[in-house]
Amino acid sequence: MVRRLTQVDHSKHVQPLPRPDAAAVTPTPTGGVPVIVDGLCHRYGPLGVLADVALDLDPGEHLAVTGPSGAGKSTLLALVGGLDGIQAGSIQVGEQLVERLRGAELADYRRRTVGFVFQHFGLLEALTARENVELAMALAGQSRPARRRRATDLLERVGLEERAAHRPAALSGGERQRVAIARAIANRPALLLADEPTGNLDEDTAWQVLQLLSEVRAETGCTMIVVTHNPEVARRADRRVRLSRGRLIA
Numbered sequence: 001m002v003r004r005l006t007q008v009d010h011s012k013h014v015q016p017l018p019r020p021d022a023a024a025v026t027p028t029p030t031g032g033v034p035v036i037v038d039g040l041c042h043r044y045g046p047l048g049v050l051a052d053v054a055l056d057l058d059p060g061e062h063l064a065v066t067g068p069s070g071a072g073k074s075t076l077l078a079l080v081g082g083l084d085g086i087q088a089g090s091i092q093v094g095e096q097l098v099e100r101l102r103g104a105e106l107a108d109y110r111r112r113t114v115g116f117v118f119q120h121f122g123l124l125e126a127l128t129a130r131e132n133v134e135l136a137m138a139l140a141g142q143s144r145p146a147r148r149r150r151a152t153d154l155l156e157r158v159g160l161e162e163r164a165a166h167r168p169a170a171l172s173g174g175e176r177q178r179v180a181i182a183r184a185i186a187n188r189p190a191l192l193l194a195d196e197p198t199g200n201l202d203e204d205t206a207w208q209v210l211q212l213l214s215e216v217r218a219e220t221g222c223t224m225i226v227v228t229h230n231p232e233v234a235r236r237a238d239r240r241v242r243l244s245r246g247r248l249i250a
């Protein structure tokens, strides 16, 4: 039985994420990857946003990045996730040098190595919860039966099996974020990046989402970087760094 998020019993151990039919799912690295950021600089025109940022994460480590609005946190995450081009410096994720990735390799990196969770959920409004989760797997080349099975398991895992046919507009903020988490982990990413994942949620819902993220990390062993304004979110990380005017402070 998969435990529902709404029935969390804190005294119980985390149950493993169901891995039905692992053979039908494209092999991706299980567990986490090391992440090494070195000399990372970024500008938007005349505006310098990141200045010589360096970071070193162990496989499976959970890092929280805090800092004021406009400090460059989202930019840092977008660069690590391969969503934005690296102008100067280096980002190594496992064996991959992100600044060297181009075309299909870069698309593959975004789809398989990295999972992204955003403040505004980033779900496609025209698709149901299930279709949103399945789309991530379709883009990674999964067969239809494999992704149907895994989407069912993932939605069950996040406690939304009864909401599978609902579109985002019919879901609460917390439910949308749980769908987004199911989508983010669908391809078993070795690195989970979350940009203010609770920024749009009330306190109780934020707690549920945080709990789910912690469980996902414990179950998959993925490396996790969470950008947050929330001290409670940061407190859960193994390590905290602060970004201020484009520079990292431990």
Ligand SMILES: Nc1ncnc2c1ncn2[C@@H]1O[C@H](COP(=O)(O)OP(=O)(O)O)[C@@H](O)[C@H]1O
Pocket (backbone or CB within 6 Å): 044, 047, 049, 067, 068, 069, 070, 071, 072, 073, 074, 075, 076
């Ligand atoms: N695409 C962009 N074009 C121009 N300026 C941008 C762009 N994205 C972000 N910025 C600017 O870069 C700075 C850092 O932004 P961001 O990384 O989003 O910070 P944070 O996530 O810490 O709030 C801000 O001053 C922001 O206005």
Ligand SMILES: [Mg+2]
Pocket (backbone or CB within 6 Å): 073, 074, 075, 195
């Ligand atoms: Mg931001």
